[in-house]
Amino acid sequence: MNPLVLQSDFGLDDGAVSAMYGVAVGVEPRLRIHDVTHNIPPYDIWEASYRLAQVVSYWPTGTVFVSVVDPGVGSDRLSVVARTATGHLVVTPDNGTLTHLHAIFGITELREIDETTNRREGSEHSYTFHGRDIYAFTGARLASGAIDYEQVGPVLPLDRLVSLHVDEPRLVDGTVRGTIDALDVRYGSLWTSIPRELFLELGVSHGDRMQLRVTRNDRVVHSNQMRFVPSFAAVELGESLLYVNSLDRMAVAINRGSYARAFDLGTGNGWKVALGLVV
The missing domain is CATH 2.40.30.90 (Bacterial fluorinating enzyme like)
Structure with missing residues (x-):
């Protein structure tokens, strides 16, 4: 199994992060679950993008990251898993969260999450907590080896990746x-x-x-x-x-x-x- 590392803008004042942990442990009780941070300012996609790039290269190859800063939850934005050139997987909404990872390290493949198979059972009518129902669930399945990367869903062209504007130094x-x-x-x-x-x-x-x-x-x-x-x-x-x-x-x-x-x-x-x- 590989480590599962979570990031969000949920804070720790309620049970949202604990619910994500619970879903992941429900997939595989032996998972090693860690955190980047849950104090990303609300809706701040730029900050989420940067914090992933700050830490990803220090984790072992194969580590699965789940990043949930998702002001567009319930919209037509896609849910994806990216494979980085460093050998890590990142489960996240495709809303710009992958910007700094792609710019600094490179993303080599992008897959859309097939939510008909990679979704917590019983959550089909819930549209506001994809961090728990889709991202933590899919991340745990990948980290535990219950599914491999090809089972996430269909490949997306890399030029489909949503990126925030970044000025090159x-x-x-x-x-x-x-x-x-x-x-x-x-x-x-x-x-x-x-x-x-x-x-x-x-x-x-x-x-x-x-x-x-x-x-x-x-x-x-x-x-x-x-x-x-x-x-x-x-x-x-x-x-x-x-x-x-x-x-x-x-x-x-x-x-x-x-x-x-x-x-x-x-x-x-x-x-x-x-x-x-x-x-």
């Missing part, structure tokens, strides 16, 4: 440009889409002073200078810093403070960042 006129993809939620750091290798094409070294600009809707909403350093310990308490985060991308923080809260900054493709060397 780029080097332009002496600055690297990208987006604020996510926050280090607990600490308020800004995690950008700019890979370390692209940033280093600026010819920078640790200790160099950098100019940060953040724009939204083509308007500069924040500007600051800080040093590029290897870790938080290289700056004073309360000082801003630029560093390489755990995903090998550039991040901005305040030592012992929340950068996002201090400057009221958000995430998503509408939040643009530019980094340049101060000379």
Whole structure:
């Protein structure tokens, strides 16, 4: 059997997540069930997409992920299982949740879930909790080996995959440009889409002073200078810093403070960042 890893925007204040666990255990009591998070902001598909990409490569090949952030439940959006180039399976609505996985790692195959066979018995007239009735059930069957990938349902062309708009990071006129993809939620750091290798094409070294600009809707909403350093310990308490985060991308923080809260900054493709060397 393979691990089953769940993600949702359900929170832990009611029994929704427990119901998903129960369905999975009902398929196979010996399943190892784990969580990415259940604190995705309600309906935030972008956040769900990013958090999957944040963790997937650290799990063994064959791990099955179930991600349920589904504002379109009950609509004509498709239920799918994607196979990634890293050898993982992801059970999810086809609503953009696979965007970052496809962009960073690649999706090699996509299948529509055949809900006539891959659905919890007795749930045929329920249209609002597919996370429990279809996704947890199908994920558990895949993880336990009760079905194989080919039994999920028919193959879909990869160009059918629903993706959110993502701007590729780029080097332009002496600055690297990208987006604020996510926050280090607990600490308020800004995690950008700019890979370390692209940033280093600026010819920078640790200790160099950098100019940060953040724009939204083509308007500069924040500007600051800080040093590029290897870790938080290289700056004073309360000082801003630029560093390489755990995903090998550039991040901005305040030592012992929340950068996002201090400057009221958000995430998503509408939040643009530019980094340049101060000379």
